[in-house]
Structure formats: C-alpha cells, structure tokens
Amino acid sequence: MSQPKENFFYFPQPNLQPLAFRMRPQKLEDVVGQPHLTEEKGILNRIIKTGTLPSMIFWGPPGSGKTSTALLITKQCGYQMLSISAVASGVKDIKESVRIAEKNLADSKKTVFFIDEIHRFHKGQQSVLLPYVESGVVVLIGSTTENPSFEVIGPLLSRTQVIVFKKISNLELVKLLKTAIESEKGLNIPHLKVEDGVLESIAELADGDARQALNLIEIVVSISQKQNLPITISMVGDILQKQSFLYDKSGEEHYNMLSAFHKSLRGSDPDGAVYWMCRMMEAGEHPHSIFRRLIACASEDIGNADPRALQVAVAAQQAYDFLGEPEGRLSMAQATLYIASAPKSNASYKALHQATADVREHGSLPVPLHLRNAPTQLMKSAGYGKEYKYAHDFPGAFVEQEFLPRELIKRVYYQPSTRGYEKMIRSWLRQLWKSKNYND
Numbered sequence: 001m002s003q004p005k006e007n008f009f010y011f012p013q014p015n016l017q018p019l020a021f022r023m024r025p026q027k028l029e030d031v032v033g034q035p036h037l038t039e040e041k042g043i044l045n046r047i048i049k050t051g052t053l054p055s056m057i058f059w060g061p062p063g064s065g066k067t068s069t070a071l072l073i074t075k076q077c078g079y080q081m082l083s084i085s086a087v088a089s090g091v092k093d094i095k096e097s098v099r100i101a102e103k104n105l106a107d108s109k110k111t112v113f114f115i116d117e118i119h120r121f122h123k124g125q126q127s128v129l130l131p132y133v134e135s136g137v138v139v140l141i142g143s144t145t146e147n148p149s150f151e152v153i154g155p156l157l158s159r160t161q162v163i164v165f166k167k168i169s170n171l172e173l174v175k176l177l178k179t180a181i182e183s184e185k186g187l188n189i190p191h192l193k194v195e196d197g198v199l200e201s202i203a204e205l206a207d208g209d210a211r212q213a214l215n216l217i218e219i220v221v222s223i224s225q226k227q228n229l230p231i232t233i234s235m236v237g238d239i240l241q242k243q244s245f246l247y248d249k250s251g252e253e254h255y256n257m258l259s260a261f262h263k264s265l266r267g268s269d270p271d272g273a274v275y276w277m278c279r280m281m282e283a284g285e286h287p288h289s290i291f292r293r294l295i296a297c298a299s300e301d302i303g304n305a306d307p308r309a310l311q312v313a314v315a316a317q318q319a320y321d322f323l324g325e326p327e328g329r330l331s332m333a334q335a336t337l338y339i340a341s342a343p344k345s346n347a348s349y350k351a352l353h354q355a356t357a358d359v360r361e362h363g364s365l366p367v368p369l370h371l372r373n374a375p376t377q378l379m380k381s382a383g384y385g386k387e388y389k390y391a392h393d394f395p396g397a398f399v400e401q402e403f404l405p406r407e408l409i410k411r412v413y414y415q416p417s418t419r420g421y422e423k424m425i426r427s428w429l430r431q432l433w434k435s436k437n438y439n440d
Helices: 043-050 066-076 091-106 123-135 170-182 198-206 210-227 233-240 252-266 270-282 287-305 308-323 327-341 347-362 377-381 421-432
Strands: 056-059 080-085 111-116 139-144 161-164
Touching (some): 056 066, 066 080, 080 091, 091 111, 170 198, 252 287, 252 327, 270 327, 287 308, 287 421, 308 327
Parallel strands (some): 056 139, 080 111
C-alpha cells in the first residue's frame, strides 16, 4: 500500500487514533451523561434546531464532554471552528484569528472561537474578545472547570450563556466502556472477556471523567492482548499502582488538588491539608508547586496573625531541597500542619488590594511637601521637608502626622484582626493612632 502524501490535513488511520478521540460523539444524542442538555427539551437540542449558535461558556468537571459537544454543535450548525489555546495564545494570536473570522463573515460564513480552559485567559485577553463577540464577528464557546462568575470578566459573561455540564455517573461510564469495547469505531472486540467488576472499577477510578475511563480501558486491553493476560480487577490495580495515570500535572486535576490543598490550609483543617499534600506527592506532583502554595498561604491567609508561618514555609522548602526524599517530605508535612493550624487573617491581603485600587484609581498623586526629600537649598525654600516631624524626637518615638496624599487622608488600609499576634498589633496601633478608625 502506498504511503499517503504529506499534507497538513492527513489524519492517521482510525485504529491508530486514541480511543477517546475515536469515541467522540458525532450526534447530540451520543453525548454521555448530559440528558438535561441533549434530550428533546434540553437547551443544546433546542439551540441546534434553530441553526444559530449563541456565545456560550461550557462549565463542568474534566471529561464531562465540553470539548466534544462544542465540536459537534459547531459542525451541525455549519460554523467554522477556530480553536485558541488559553495557555499558549496571546493577544496577537486572538487578533489573527479575528482577521480570519472577519474574512469568513465577508464570505457569509460564521465562525466559532473555541477557547479551552478560558479561565486561564487573563482579563486583558478576555477584554480583547469583547467587541468581536458583541458585534457578532465571532461566536465564543469557552470551556472551563472553574466557576465562570469568578473567572470570566463581567462584560463577557453577560454576553454569553452558561451551560452547566454535570459529572458523569459511574453507570453512564460503564455503558460507554461497553460501547467502546464492542463498537467498530472503538476497540471492536465484542467478545472480549472481562472479569465482573472491572468496568465498574475503571469507572470509579475515572471519577466521572469519560476521557480518563476510555484511556484506561485502552491501556488495559492493549496490555492484556500483548502479554496474553486475563483482564481482572487485580490486573487493573497493578497497572494503576499509585494512580499516577489519573493525575495530569498540567491538566485540570492538578489545579483541582492544589485548590483543595489551599482551601484546607485556609480553612484551618490540618487533616485535609496533609491528605491533599500526600495525594499530590504520591501522584508525582513537583514539590515546589506545593511549597509555592504554602508560602502564598502564609502571607495571604495568615499574614501578621502569625508572622512565623512565612518563616516556617520558606525554611521547609530549604530543608526539603537539602534533604531530598524521603526525609524532606517530613519538613513539608510539618509546614503544612503548622500553616493549617495557625490563626488566620487576610488583613495584609486586603490592605494590599485596597491600596493598589486607590493607586490605580487616583493615579500619581503628589507627595505631600513635608514628606519630600530636600537635599538642596532650592528644594528647602520650595517647602520640601517643611513641618516634617522626626518620630524619635517625641516620647515613645511616635507623633501623629499624615503620611498619605491629601486626597486619601484618613484612609485605613490595614485593619489587623483580633487573632494571634495581630491582636497585639491592633491594640498597639489603636493606642498610637487616636485619629484612625480601626473597626471593632
């Protein structure tokens, strides 16, 4: 058989494509586990019948069919899809895609921008999309595992319809696996012998992720046939071992576990925190990802309620780098438990963001004259440094004076909490600053 000519649109033979790719639904009724969207009265079914796609955000867990559904509805409605990577694409790439969409529109063709993991687009990138979505040059379909209310800018969110995908049930995954084994486009082995409970075990391990379930059954069947092994629950367990198969360090589950870890730290649950720490380490997570989260939490969620938390987190990373595995993991666990158990305060975080907001809102306000540097006589004669009070010339090395621009006088950015060391800081500041309003 002659080899195919080189061309950019050549795809490998179907049996060489990954099973998850071959099993992608071609019709809406083939979409697994989303009857609320695909049945007669389902929103996507009704949209397809109109033949006109609105801009949408597909929100749901990994492997729930967001990408596959976007592909098939785009095809069924006769639109051209342009896929944009939220990780690799910049503003230049977006504008280049817009030029293609504008050309399509001039030729009476409609274009869908499909942006996987749209939550990874920063606000500036999302803002670039806005005028083209609003004017109808493109139809946006974004997919995300994160709550779009927090991850998509308001103006863009208000111009899209949020479509919620649900986690696929184990029962639906088992049906999908059986279809994949038997169908011609799948493994095409209708008489494959599988021990009772194997498909259920795979479905449970995939945890609602159809892509993971299909990838796993493909690996299991391949190993079974190459090594002439029976497909048993024990065999599946041996293949998975530490279940690193189910953890993609660059995918959604990576961020889900980091999120669970940080939320456990913030929520003062040392048990949850150390559990997620161990889950990630056992799955092969890079230790520095975990230490970055520990160090961030020490400042963001503890701050001056326990200033030692930051020292503990940094020291633990240094200890881990010095000791390596397995001893270094104990330092990581110690820091995790300390930070989870420490008193919490987001006062530093709030002070930073409130002060930053004022800087951005008010621009470059002039430095008050009494705070300006006056190295020359000319500057002194202009009033630079005049009436500045040197704190150490006063009892207790303190005297009330204004340190903010005139437009921001009486602002209080830092409101220490009443927890941990900040309780003492709060008391001290209230004693010093009679003119400032520290909330009770």
